[in-house]
Amino acid sequence: MLSAGERHQPSVTPAVASSKLPHIMPDLEPNSKSSPSAMLSKPTDQSTVQHIWIVTGPAGCGKSTVGNGLSNELGVSFLEGDDYHNKSNKDKMGNGIPLTDEDRWDWLISLRKAAIDALSPSESNNFHRPAGVVVACSALKQKYRDVMRVAAYGSPSVQIHFIYLKLTEEVLMQRVSQRQAHYMKSDMVRSQLQALEEPKGEWDAITINVEGSQDQVQQRVFDAVHKKLEENQ
Numbered sequence: 001m002l003s004a005g006e007r008h009q010p011s012v013t014p015a016v017a018s019s020k021l022p023h024i025m026p027d028l029e030p031n032s033k034s035s036p037s038a039m040l041s042k043p044t045d046q047s048t049v050q051h052i053w054i055v056t057g058p059a060g061c062g063k064s065t066v067g068n069g070l071s072n073e074l075g076v077s078f079l080e081g082d083d084y085h086n087k088s089n090k091d092k093m094g095n096g097i098p099l100t101d102e103d104r105w106d107w108l109i110s111l112r113k114a115a116i117d118a119l120s121p122s123e124s125n126n127f128h129r130p131a132g133v134v135v136a137c138s139a140l141k142q143k144y145r146d147v148m149r150v151a152a153y154g155s156p157s158v159q160i161h162f163i164y165l166k167l168t169e170e171v172l173m174q175r176v177s178q179r180q181a182h183y184m185k186s187d188m189v190r191s192q193l194q195a196l197e198e199p200k201g202e203w204d205a206i207t208i209n210v211e212g213s214q215d216q217v218q219q220r221v222f223d224a225v226h227k228k229l230e231e232n233q
């Protein structure tokens with residue numbers, strides 16, 4: 001039974017919880033002041049909550065387009081996940097070689113750190129505490145989303161949300177093939193869809209059907225985000 005202000009944290013996949021992975025889980029002693037259970041019991045003043053909005057989905061689904069628009073709508077910064085891939089990953093994808101889990105861990109960890117850093121007052125936000133940050137990150141598998149979820153662990157004033165952009169393979173192929181000068185070509189789309197684990201049943205994920213014009217999709221996303229913010233009031 002959750003008390004007021006307490007939030008259920010989704011269980012992390014065993015792969016993420018196991019020690020085999022690079023150090024991606026915080027060393028929180030059980031029942032310490034900063035352990036998730038202790039922190040979760042503290043009611044959160046919603047006006048101080050900072051939201052991390054992660055726009056997810058396969059290459060070409062519209063993460064950058066939607067993410068940029070959402071960051072403008074919310075008046076927060078936007079982080080382009082592609083910018084955090086190292087050269088090796090970009091070369092692999094540009095050569096039509098799908099990334100592996102091992103290729104993605106460091107990328108996800110650096111993107112998560114950037115998202116956390118974006119929540120701090122800085123010159124870029126006139127030293128005000130931002131309301132949140134928008135991140136474009138494919139986060140194809142649940143264990144990748146679990147790596148990003150760690151950003152909210154140990155801090156009840158940070159809430160993470162996944163906005164999954166859902167579309168058919170046909171529409172996805174159309175968009176990627178029409179796109180100019182991008183290293184991800186249409187033959188890579190199938191590997192993205194093969195790796196994709198839709199966030200069904202993940203309570204912090206919102207699924208948006210993104211078939212329609214950019215304006216229609218953008219408004220659908222804005223409506224879902226504002227509804228989520230009102231729910232948290």
Ligand SMILES: Nc1ncnc2c1ncn2[C@@H]1O[C@H](COP(=O)(O)OP(=O)(O)OP(=O)(O)O)[C@@H](O)[C@H]1O
Pocket residue numbers: 057058059060061062063064065066082136138175176178179180184210211212213214215217
């Ligand atoms: N609703 C839409 N209708 C038609 N085209 C769209 C729509 N949204 C985005 N696009 C176009 O689809 C292409 C892919 O969009 P975008 O780059 O935002 O996807 P992405 O998920 O960020 O891709 P990647 O992960 O490969 O960077 C772009 O050419 C973009 O202009």
Ligand SMILES: O=C(O)[C@H](O)[C@@H](O)[C@H](O)[C@H](O)CO
Pocket residue numbers: 057058059060081082085093099104138139140184192
């Ligand atoms: O995990 C991955 O395979 C990549 O992040 C892709 O999903 C991105 O869309 C790619 O960066 C192209 O932009």
